Amino acid sequence: MENIGFSVPHKIPEEYINKITEAVQSTSPEKIPQQFMTFLKVYDRFKLDVAVTGDSGSGKSTLINALLGLDHDAKGAAPTGVVETTMEPAAYQYPNCPQVRLWDLPGMGTPSFTSKSYVETINFNLYDMFFVVISERFRENNMLLIDEIHKQKKPFYVIRTKVDNDLRAQGRKYNFTETGALTVMRDECLKYIEEKNLHPPIFLVSAYDTQNYDMQKLKDTFEKEAPELKREVFPLFLASLFSGHRRKRRTFMRHGLQSGKISEEEVLDLRTFCECLDIANGTETLTTTLEALDHFQLDVAILGETGSGVTTLLNGLMRQQNGVFCSVLSEMPATSPQYPNVRFWAVSGIQNIMVNSLEGMKDILDNFDFYVLIVTDWEKAYHVDLARDVQRLRKHYHFVQTKIDCHLQAQEDLCCSETEILDGLRAQCAEELQMAQVDNSQLFLINSLDRNAFDFVSLESVLSSDLDTIRTSAFAYYIDKIVRNKKQAQSTCQIL
Numbered sequence: 001m002e003n004i005g006f007s008v009p010h011k012i013p014e015e016y017i018n019k020i021t022e023a024v025q026s027t028s029p030e031k032i033p034q035q036f037m038t039f040l041k042v043y044d045r046f047k048l049d050v051a052v053t054g055d056s057g058s059g060k061s062t063l064i065n066a067l068l069g070l071d072h073d074a075k076g077a078a079p080t081g082v083v084e085t086t087m088e089p090a091a092y093q094y095p096n097c098p099q100v101r102l103w104d105l106p107g108m109g110t111p112s113f114t115s116k117s118y119v120e121t122i123n124f125n126l127y128d129m130f131f132v133v134i135s136e137r138f139r140e141n142n143m144l145l146i147d148e149i150h151k152q153k154k155p156f157y158v159i160r161t162k163v164d165n166d167l168r169a170q171g172r173k174y175n176f177t178e179t180g181a182l183t184v185m186r187d188e189c190l191k192y193i194e195e196k197n198l199h200p201p202i203f204l205v206s207a208y209d210t211q212n213y214d215m216q217k218l219k220d221t222f223e224k225e226a227p228e229l230k231r232e233v234f235p236l237f238l239a240s241l242f243s244g245h246r247r248k249r250r251t252f253m254r255h256g257l258q259s260g261k262i263s264e265e266e267v268l269d270l271r272t273f274c275e276c277l278d279i280a281n282g283t284e285t286l287t288t289t290l291e292a293l294d295h296f297q298l299d300v301a302i303l304g305e306t307g308s309g310v311t312t313l314l315n316g317l318m319r320q321q322n323g324v325f326c327s328v329l330s331e332m333p334a335t336s337p338q339y340p341n342v343r344f345w346a347v348s349g350i351q352n353i354m355v356n357s358l359e360g361m362k363d364i365l366d367n368f369d370f371y372v373l374i375v376t377d378w379e380k381a382y383h384v385d386l387a388r389d390v391q392r393l394r395k396h397y398h399f400v401q402t403k404i405d406c407h408l409q410a411q412e413d414l415c416c417s418e419t420e421i422l423d424g425l426r427a428q429c430a431e432e433l434q435m436a437q438v439d440n441s442q443l444f445l446i447n448s449l450d451r452n453a454f455d456f457v458s459l460e461s462v463l464s465s466d467l468d469t470i471r472t473s474a475f476a477y478y479i480d481k482i483v484r485n486k487k488q489a490q491s492t493c494q495i496l
Contacts, residue, residue, distance in 0.1 A: 008299050008333075008345070008367045011478055016292035021483050023277050023285040032483055035276070036476035038269040039286075040293065044472065046237070047261050048100045048230045049091075049126070054133035055141050056107025059161035059207055063133055064092055064102050066207040066215065078104045091259065096219075097226050103127060108141050124148055125240065125248065126255045128233040130156040136166065138192050150198060153236070155229055157201050157222070158189055163213055164206040182213070231290045235283035241267065242274045296475045298342045298467055299333070299367060303350050303386055304374030309402035310348040312448040313374065316456065317344065317463075338460075342467055351382055362389055369474040370467060371397035375429070375443070387438045396470060398441055398463070399429065404454050405447045422454075 010017065024032060052060045061078035070077040078092060094100035130149050134142050149156045163185060170181050182204055189202045201221060203214040210216070240252045241262075256262045277285045304310040318336045333343035345368065354361050365371070371390050373383040383399060390397045401407075404422070411421050422445055429443045442462065444455040451457065 008343070009297075011297045011299070011475075012292045012295050016288055016295065017482055019285065019288045020292060020479060021486050023288075024479075024483055032480040033473070033476040035269075035273040036289070036479055037473055038266070039273055039289070040472040040475065042262065042266050042270060043230075043234050043290065046099065046230060046234055047259075048097075048128050048226060048233065049103055049259075049261070050094075050100060050129045050131060051089075051103045051105050051124070051127035052131045052133060053105045053145060054108065055135070055139060058107065058133045058135040060107065060133045061104050062207040063131070063159065063161055063205070064104050066205075066210055067102065067219065068092060068095060096223050099230065100226055102131075108145065123251065123255070125152060126252065127154070128237065129154060129229055131159050132156055133159050133161055134189070135160065135162045138188055143192060143196075146193065146196070146198065150196065155200075155232065157203060157218070158193065159203045159205060159218065160185055160189060161205055161207060163204045164209045231287070231294070234290065235279070235286035237261075238270065238274055238286060239279050239283050242271060243279055293471075293475055294341075296341060296471065296478070298369045298471060298474055299345060300342060300370045300372065300463075300467070301345050301347050301365070301368040302372045302374065303347045303383075304402075305351045305376050305380075305382060306349045308348065308374045308376045309448055310346045310374060313372070313400065313402060313446070314344055314346045316446075316448040316451055317460065319451075339464065339467065350386065351380070354382060354385060361386075362392075365389055365395075366393060369395065370470060371395065372463075373397050373399050375399050375401040381432075381436070384433070384436045384438055387433075387441070388436075391439060396441075396466065398459070398466075399443045400459065401425070401429075401443060401445050402448055404445045405450070 052064055054060055062072065064078045065072055065074075068077070076092075078090065088106070090104045091101045092104065094102055130145075132142060132145055132149070146156070146158075163182065166185065167178055167181055170176055185204055186202060193200065193202075203218040203221075205213050205215045205218060207215075237256075241249065241256065243249075253267070257264060257267075274286075279286060302310050302314055304313075314334055317339075318334050319338065333345050335343055347364070350361070353364065365386070371386070373386050373390075375383050387397060387399075407425070408418060408421060416424075425445060426443055433439070433441075444459040444462075446456045446459060447453045448456075
């Protein structure tokens with residue numbers, strides 16, 4: 001561990017780094033973290049608005065209720081009936097995707113919403129994605145809707161409803177088979193859509209017989225694709241807010257504010273950022289930024305003295321038995337499906353590094369986004385010194401005291417219960433940290449060899465939550481760091 005001149009691999013692929021740094025070259029470095037964090041926080045709470053549209057009577061509201069898992073007369077269900085019941089767009093929260101809203105639009109082809117004026121009256125451009133609902137057969141109105149959606153470059157699904165009714169009606173035909181009838185229905189949809197060289201997903205569903213046909217496939221497909229769809233449409237949403245025709249921008253802004261899609265404060269914060277990235281000439285940089293976030297690797301360091309159980313703790317977190325993970329200097333971090341896009345690094349022997357080079361220790365710490373500091377000896381208190389350095393970097397950490405089973409065995413002569421001993425240990429930790437003027441981060445008492453004992457499960461839960469929370473800020477500060485390094489390198493080259 002004495003060799004401290006290392007750096008972790010890039011957190012995102014090189015091509016993303018180059019595109020993003022080039023886009024923000026004219027931005028003051030001190031503004032970069034806050035602007036990126038604002039952009040990503042708005043993205044995190046961004047509502048994907050899915051418009052459910054189609055001819056009047058095609059079963060739009062009934063389909064929404066089926067997706068919501070509600071009977072037509074249940075509280076909160078979309079109103080249904082034999083006449084057009086939806087006169088104003090109404091939003092419904094999709095149950096399994098908190099950031100998705102289904103919008104029940106009025107039906108097309110009624111006196112109130114004629115085919116010619118429907119798209120303009122409904123303001124199609126306000127929605128991010130479409131479920132085009134058809135029933136019985138493909139009609140001209142359906143293609144008018146699809147043409148408009150395609151013109152706006154928005155994603156869509158084609159959903160044929162009431163297939164149970166269609167199958168019953170055809171059941172008296174000679175040589176009828178359900179498989180054959182469903183194939184004919186699907187082929188009819190494909191015929192008209194593929195003539196336009198379009199290839200959206202097609203689902204044949206019954207809103208009443210949800211266990212058969214494609215209803216479950218529709219749910220599974222949408223829930224799987226929703227995060228990618230959100231990433232695809234968010235840059236388009238910002239482009240509609242801050243570029244293009246002024247009248248359309250005002251309409252879009254008003255709808256976004258009224259529907260809670262964005263706040264006035266976020267609009268002000270994002271305007272400068274979007275102007276900096278020149279979205280009027282395209283949304284490529286915004287899309288690249290979101291793709292980079294998807295690939296971004298969080299680096300978590302587990303730091304402790306020699307023999308403190310660094311590797312054993314890492315193996316426990318990775319849920320490995322007797323696994324061998326190399327130290328940080330081997331450039332082989334540990335990964336686990338339990339922590340997607342997170343790299344864990346075992347850094348043992350910290351006492352040698354800190355004695356030889358405090359500056360070297362700070363350089364090492366700066367490579368990571370989060371820290372697990374192992375507590376061993378309060379008299380030497382290396383973990384306290386580490387905590388101070390981490391705080392100076394404005395990053396987060398947790399304390400973990402390992403080998404608690406050994407500690408309890410050493411205290412077995414005391415006339416105290418296990419709970420009293422552990423509570424005393426936590427109180428001692430809090431007192432020591434207060435005296436050292438170190439933030440009282442949570443202390444976890446664990447036996448790394450027994451994941452079901454003491455605080456191990458709690459550590460996993462809190463760690464997973466914390467890593468999700470810091471991802472946005474860690475990404476923003478990483479972009480800031482690489483932009484500063486690039487500018488510094490360019491300045492050095494100019495001086496030379």
